[in-house]
Amino acid sequence: MAPIPEKNSDWSSLFRANGSIPGWMQYGTYVLWALLFVGWWALFRPAVMPSFGDIIGSFEPLVKRHNLIGNWLSTVGLSLEAMAWSCLIATIISYLAVIPLFRPIAYAISKMRYMSFVGFAFLFMVALREPALIRVSLLIYGIVPFLVTSMTAIILSRDQMMFRYARTLNLSEARVVWHVLVRGVASDMLEAIRQNLAIAFVMIVTVEAKIRQGGGLGMLLYDVETRRADYAEVFAIQILIFATAIGFDVLIMLANRWLFPYAFLQRERSA
């Protein structure tokens, strides 16, 4: 008997709306688009853009003369610290939103994602003085509203039926919250953190460029762009930031899969 294909490996599925294709075929599409991009870059890139060789070659002077590794470590440390504090603060605010009295605070902070910290940096400097503290605080100011928006949406969209179900088991209110709102959404919360990690990396460059004490890739990028206008180095730093962020992204996804396997079973089933 011929083996039953797991998913439709027919080529026409590649072009069908919401088509389902096997994993090898899906990975193949990534490789295809990557090759097309590399080909376009090699053959048709605008003159202002550096070649791959120039970009790779620029890593050596960046490491030797501009302390790329030290700056990278500084950026990683700052992003980890800011994300840890932001997650803690956003989680507290989001869970407070369950109580109607505190809900306006969560909504107000959520709306603050429309307010850039540019312009407020001076206030932070005056209030905090310590450069490291100013950097972390600015990042928290920038990240928390995005995290609160995602986390509050997850918590408040929890099905009312799950609360009723938990209460039919005569669980205390604390245990209802624990099972329905904490353990029940933990995987979604981690996923929200993963998705909002991008905001942290977009902001970190701006913050490091603005508050230069302590170095970092943002400061280095600003210097390379404005003082030397070396676009091979700019691209090299951008690629390093991109790779670091993707690394974090993958690590959080793997941690989520390891910590909450049931959530992925649910998603795979509903897919």
Add this chain to the structure above:
Amino acid sequence: MSYQRTDTLLLRVNDLVFGYEPGKPVLYNLDWEIRDLIHPDQVTGQIVCLLGSSGSGKSTLLNLLAGHLRPRYGTVEVMGHASKQLTTTLKGEVGVVYQNYALFEHLTVYQNLVLGARQGAVQRDWKEPLRSWFSRKAREASPFHQAAVAMAREFGLEQQLSQYPAQLSGGQRQRVAIAQQLLFQRQILILDEPFSGLDHLAKMRAIQAIQTAAHLSESNTLIIITHDIEAAVRVGDTICLLGPNEGEDPGASIRLTVDLAAKGLSSKVHHDDPALVASVVKEVEAFFESLAG
């Protein structure tokens, strides 16, 4: 087989009024009683089917019985414990298996069942979960472990104990949800639309699971909320029909009660008399149509 209705009141709903909007009651002047049904020679639970068309207020009545909603007027008595006028029944007194078979997705089948058993314990020992967590020996000696494993065996779920709910089929999930509620050891368990969206074979399996649940203990009473008349006739001892009130009265109330046990169609008996089943189905359908007309 002789069945007897006793004077023991399991559930009494008295003059119940409920609506979501002022002046638009969903349920109005609803009176309903469920009395114990016994068989002198056998262990038998009781299955009461509450029939009603979509939007008739079945789910609202479920939430009122389970204590999730408060009646605007009237009382609900569960197992002789009268709720105060205009108050809800005690939460947790009535078990509910929801339509989508709600379970804690982050717990395995075993953990879900043990949770049900622990919550049903009269006396709680807060150290027991810790002991069970750290020591396999303590876990296996725990009465909750033993009850959970025995219940899993009863419902054919031994192979699924280590699985998460997301790994189960719809039928398995339904059985876990029923088993969890039964482990709580409550006498009234409501099942919301257990036959909804099931094919014939799955429906027969669901009927079997419900009958297993009802007859595990003399004191088990299952209220099945459904709009499937044939399944209700096949599984129930009593059928109650929720329908719109007569005349000018708004809302719905219990309009018809059919004592299937008295007609020789009891949940304990395998319904192998298709003519009798068909005639009762016809009778209920005719009443349904008269309400719609």
